[in-house]
Amino acid sequence: MNTILKTTIAAATLIALGAGLGYGLSTWRGTRTDHPAPTAGASAPAEGRKVLYWYDPMMPQHKFDKPGKSPFMDMQLVPRYADETPAGGVAVDPRLSQTLGWRAATVEKQRVGEGVDSVATVQLNERDVVTVQARSAGFVQQVGRMAPGDVVAAGALIAELLVPEWTAAQQEFLAVRATGDAALTAAARQRLVLLGVPAATIQEVEQSGRPQALMAVHAPIGGVVQELGVRAGMTVAQGMTLVRINGLATVWLEAALPEAQAAVARQGQPVEVRFSAFPGETRQGRVTAVLPQANADTRTLKVRIELPNPQGRLRAGMFAQVRLGGREQEVLVVPSDAVIRTGQRSLVYVVTAPGRYQPVEVRVGREFGNRTEVLQGLQAGQEVVVSGQFLIDSEASMRGVAPLAAAATHEGKGRVIEVSDKEITLDHDPIASMKWPAMQMPFKLASPALARRVKAGDAVQFGFTQSGDDYVIQRIERTGAAK
Incomplete structure (x- = not known):
């Protein structure tokens, strides 16, 4: 049961x-x-x-x-x-974006200068060097109180020399002058000049009527004694270097610039200089030379700057902070974190709608702090992903989404049919890059200012880009008068 x-x-x-x-x-x-x-x-x-x-x-x-x-x-x-993702883009649930903390930033225009900061070293001005040599053989009777490295003033005594050849020529000059023959006297005086007797010594012989046995050699400029080749009691030969003096009225600064910024430096360009030894002081110099050879190890280029040194306070070997100024210009910038560099190209992800992202290939330029210049591929006002774009990039790679290449510029020639602030109609010649025959068609204008450059009937040369289904004039120049 x-x-x-x-x-x-x-x-x-x-x-x-x-x-x-x-x-x-x-x-x-x-x-x-x-x-x-x-x-x-x-x-x-x-x-x-x-x-x-x-x-x-x-x-x-x-x-x-x-x-x-x-x-x-x-x-x-x-x-x-078609409703899963925009054509060529990636769609992500906006709630997921908020959960992961994804951030977006606006593409902006920023005014920047071409200024470059660098470190420089003070060096002596090699163009301000004087070498004093013996013009005739003689004997050193006395040497001025100086040594290599000393700073001397202009006119300082270097040495007193006894030059027998000069003494004999002076006696001959006085004897000829006593005869009263003007021609012979002029010839004897010219012989003193050719022997290298200073003009001041000749004038003193003429006034005193006595030969000058000793010749005093003085420093022609003030500066630092780089080389001293005479000592008391020694014999000097003709052409021997007595002293070499480097002037201190100006000094050189040698700055090393990265080769990527070498184009900023131009000869004659003004430079601002600051020294840690003189806080609060800013000095003005100028670029005198951009040396033609780069350092192969550091990939830097040397820039030579000339700086006044009126009080002689600047010493060789001192360090300085220099800033090479440049003209300000308006550039397009994005946060540096928004740029994905693959090694072969640079990408950013543009926000096309809430939760929808489009990869765009861009050409980048200089970096200004935490911002990067965009030369091609974006427009002001667009929004780009700053954080989390690597997750979007992974999703795009899985889906095989290809980035949009930066818009290429096409060139053409034609004649203006009609023009307004936003649009222009052109009768253009064939355009090979687009495989277009000659025809008449309208173009959008990137800026209303372009419309003011031409009028109906003008022959023009223009450059345009393609933006979706529109063709946008980026540049237009008048090449002929209106008919």
């Missing part, structure tokens, strides 16, 4: 479960009529949704125009719908 009762209860339970399962299955089918299950042969597209292409989830960069089996994997191709 117990066995019969157990069997009856088990059968009733199975019947109840089957009925419940059947009701649930029918209910689920009724609520899923908008998304039918895919067939066994292929992934069927949902009704009412536009299919952009078919792809293999394991190889998303390859796209197919119809369903079927993947040529790479043993699996069916999957449809990519």
